[in-house]
Amino acid sequence: MRRSAIRDKAAIVGIGQTRFARTLEASEYEMAVEAIWNACEDAGISPRQIDGVVRYDIEQIDEEQLLSVLGNPHLRFFSATSWGGGGSASVLVVAAAAIAARLAETILVYRARARGKRSSYGPGKHQGGRYWEKIPNVLPGPNQWHVPHGLVAAFQEMAMISMRHRIEYGTTDDQYADVAIAFRYHASRNPAAVMRTPITREDHHRSRMVSDPLRLLDCNIETDGAVALLVTSVERARDLRQPPAVIHAGAMAAGSHHIRLPTFFERPFEEQSPVRVARELFAQADCRREDIDCAFFYDFFTSMVILALEQYGFAPRGEGGPFVENGGLQWPRGRLVCNTNGGQLSEAFIHGFNNTAEAVRQIRGTSTSQVPDCEFVLVAGANTDPTGAVILRRL
Amino acid sequence: MAGEERSFVTRDIPLPAPTPDTAPFYEAARRGELRLQRCSDCGMFRHYPRPACPRCLSRRFGWERASGRGTVYTWTIVRGPTLPAFESKLPYNVVDVLLEEGVHFVSEVLDCKPEELYAGMPVEAVFVPVTDEITLVKFRKAQSSSAPST
Numbered sequence: 001m002r003r004s005a006i007r008d009k010a011a012i013v014g015i016g017q018t019r020f021a022r023t024l025e026a027s028e029y030e031m032a033v034e035a036i037w038n039a040c041e042d043a044g045i046s047p048r049q050i051d052g053v054v055r056y057d058i059e060q061i062d063e064e065q066l067l068s069v070l071g072n073p074h075l076r077f078f079s080a081t082s083w084g085g086g087g088s089a090s091v092l093v094v095a096a097a098a099i100a101a102r103l104a105e106t107i108l109v110y111r112a113r114a115r116g117k118r119s120s121y122g123p124g125k126h127q128g129g130r131y132w133e134k135i136p137n138v139l140p141g142p143n144q145w146h147v148p149h150g151l152v153a154a155f156q157e158m159a160m161i162s163m164r165h166r167i168e169y170g171t172t173d174d175q176y177a178d179v180a181i182a183f184r185y186h187a188s189r190n191p192a193a194v195m196r197t198p199i200t201r202e203d204h205h206r207s208r209m210v211s212d213p214l215r216l217l218d219c220n221i222e223t224d225g226a227v228a229l230l231v232t233s234v235e236r237a238r239d240l241r242q243p244p245a246v247i248h249a250g251a252m253a254a255g256s257h258h259i260r261l262p263t264f265f266e267r268p269f270e271e272q273s274p275v276r277v278a279r280e281l282f283a284q285a286d287c288r289r290e291d292i293d294c295a296f297f298y299d300f301f302t303s304m305v306i307l308a309l310e311q312y313g314f315a316p317r318g319e320g321g322p323f324v325e326n327g328g329l330q331w332p333r334g335r336l337v338c339n340t341n342g343g344q345l346s347e348a349f350i351h352g353f354n355n356t357a358e359a360v361r362q363i364r365g366t367s368t369s370q371v372p373d374c375e376f377v378l379v380a381g382a383n384t385d386p387t388g389a390v391i392l393r394r395l
Numbered sequence: 396m397a398g399e400e401r402s403f404v405t406r407d408i409p410l411p412a413p414t415p416d417t418a419p420f421y422e423a424a425r426r427g428e429l430r431l432q433r434c435s436d437c438g439m440f441r442h443y444p445r446p447a448c449p450r451c452l453s454r455r456f457g458w459e460r461a462s463g464r465g466t467v468y469t470w471t472i473v474r475g476p477t478l479p480a481f482e483s484k485l486p487y488n489v490v491d492v493l494l495e496e497g498v499h500f501v502s503e504v505l506d507c508k509p510e511e512l513y514a515g516m517p518v519e520a521v522f523v524p525v526t527d528e529i530t531l532v533k534f535r536k537a538q539s540s541s542a543p544s545t
Contacts, residue, residue, distance in 0.1 A: 135478065137409045144411035145443045146501040148531055150481045151489045156471055160491055164469035167514040212472040212509070256449075261491060262442050262499045265468060 004249065004284045010099035010107075011237040011244030012092070012392070014043025014230035015357045020194050020348035024114065024224040031226035032061045032112035033069055039228040044241035045106060050230070052077035052104030054091045056111055056351060058084050066108075077104035081252075082386065085298050086273075088352030089381040090388030093250035095231040105232060111353040112226035145262055155219060155301065157261055158384075159211035162303035164265070166213060169318035171306060173213070175325060177204035179302035180217045180345055182330035187342025189331075189368045194223055195346040218302040220344035227353040229360070234395070245363035248287075248376070248393040251280035254386030264385070273385040274311035281378075282313070285391050289313055292391070293374040294362045295336055296355040298382040299343040305329070308383040309336070331369040340369040352381060363392050408480045410529050416444050419458045424530040427522045431496060433459040440496040463520030464537065465494040472509045492518055492534055504534045511536075 016038025018024070018031045026034070040047050048071040053063050057080040067075060077098045081087030088111070095107040139147055151157060165171050180199060187193035199217060207216040237244035253276035256263040269275060282289065289312075297308040306320035314336055315323040329338040341347040341358035348354045359379045361367045380389040413421045423430035431440045436453035440461070447454045470490040477485065486509060492500045504518055517537035524530045 135409055137407055138412045139409050140412040140414055142443060143409075144417070146489070147409050148411060148525075148529075149489055149501060149503045149533075150473055150477060150484065150487055151471075151501060152478050152481070153476075156473055156477075156489060159471035160469045160489065163471055164491075164514075167469060209472070209474050211474060212470075214471075261501050265491060265493075265499045 006093070006096040006100045006247065006250055007284060008246050008248055008393075009234060010096040010231050011234050011246045011395070012229050012360050013232050013237045013240045013242055013244050014039040014041075014045060015227070015360050016040070016042055016229075017192070017227045017350075017354065017357055018225045020192060020223050020225040020350070020354070022194065022221075022223060026114075026224075028060050028112040028114045028226070029065060031114065031224070032066070032110055032228070035110060035112065035226035035228035036066075036070075036108060039108075039230050042242060043230045045230060045232075047071060048073050049106050050108045051075060052095070052098055052107035054079045054081065054095045054098070054107060054109050056080065056084065056087055056091065057082045058351070059111060061112055077107065081388070083382075083384075085300060085351050085382030086384055086387040087381060088298065088356065089250075089379050089390050090252045092229075092231065092247055092356070092379070092390045093252050093388050096247040096250050096390075099231060099233050105236065107231040108228060109231060110226065110228035111351050113350050114224045115222045151261070155214060156211045158301050158304055159214045160261060161264070161307070162301065163213055165303065165307055169321065171303070171321040173205055173215075174201065175306060175321035176213075176215070176218050176302040177201045178324045178327070179299070179305050179329060180204050182324070182327060182334070183299060183339050183343040183345045186331055186340050186369050187346030190342050190347060191368070193342040193347040195221055195342070214301055214303065220300045220349040221346065223348040223350070225348050225350050225354070227350050227357050229353075229356065238395070243364050244395050245360040245377075245392045246395055248391045249281050249284040250388065250390040251277045251284065252386065252388035253277045253280070256385065269317060272311060273387045274308060274380065274383040274389075277380070277387055277389050278312040281389055281391060287376045287391065287393075292336065292376050292378045294340060294359070294371045295338045295378040295380070296343075296359045297338055297380050298352050298355070299339055299345045300349075300382060302345065304383055305338070308380060311383050312378070312380060312389075331371070337369075337371050340367050340371070355379065359392055363394055408525065409478070410525060413528070416446065420444060421529060423458065423460070424522055424532055425524070425528075429461045429463045429520045429532055430458045431461045431494075431498060432456045440494075440498050442494075442498040442500060462495045465492040465500065465518055465534075467491070467504070467512060467514060467516040467518060468493040468499060469514065470512050472512075488512060490518075490534065500532070502532060502534050504536065506535060
């Protein structure tokens, strides 16, 4: 075991969110502020006390806009992590590093996301909040190697990765359904979830094919909403309102990234960023994989959860599919209970951050699908490249 | 594209804008040749084009003509949503071709029904002019008997 300098130095002490819905009237700015205020209320910390901000680099609401509503606090540290969902746990690694280095004491981490036509880009059919709908028609960069052939969206790229996994390991539609059913079941127990009606295997198989082999019920749901977290030092966390979720271990890894499919498949499995992240994470941690009580994988697609189980070492290579069978991920008796909020497949799609908020609830013991005596929780960013992950633990 | 409503999103296929890094690729494609960067020191092919070899770090390279032959490594059938420019093509395939030279190339297999695609399917490059400047490298089912069966 290698003791990292961020180990057990910082903790998540406040979580806040807006309502989640397919479309909200509020702007991303308004949603961000609502979530931030809720997180402050939860922690018993004034917005004026925030002295650090770490955001996703795809976030529209920047530090300047926030400062102008936070009572102009003295911001001592700010940073952004890259690659959308890949950076969704990395924000916590960066925040923990800044706390450990004493560059800031109270760090705000957040994501506000509006795909609703009114709240983001305008009323046109193709003016939603999806980045790929705004691809320019002149391509000097890496996307020139796939966009002109019609590969324009993340779900199509992930479909090709998923298809290769099926080719090599025979992963099945039934296994995809097992993931979707488990997470929808969790959502059915979570009043904040957008999609709460349980689904059957037949519902999954009947849902329309979006990009082979991915069906509609394999895909995350499009939602508006915001989630904010407050991270502070463990010493200070002891005196605050909520039981802290201590950032026990954290790691990031970057390789040649997923959008560049020409290079993705040229790298061996062991060199994929999530595999490297897992190696580093468990080298730092006080716990083994068997000690993880609950896990949150970036469930943008059912198939990518199956792949993540292999990348993070919970299932041998090629055996992620069998792992999820027979309620393998389902509360309360799964092999590894995952995404107890319903995940991005059913609760909401806030680029992974709604999953992180639920991970904190598991540590606090307040989930609607609570894992008994939950001590260690894994939270992983999107399992493409680059990415990051953290292990949270009870104090 | 007459009669199209003005929209933020183009209804034309987004096209590469050649840069000094990539111009040799597109010049070759216009001539009906698939050319790839090849490291002058370790001999490794690479794609997409970039200024150094990821294996030996050499910055010396040439543009070598590739056979154009390869096999389907993975694929998807896009059924939508997609960009407006591709909507009339739905459903269409996108394939990752493993070229004989050992590199992956994302493209499309022309004249191929979704159910015909399979991993290991032998394909060969065809060249589709789109504008005076840009010719896209597409693939078709291998016609020649010399196609590899890997």
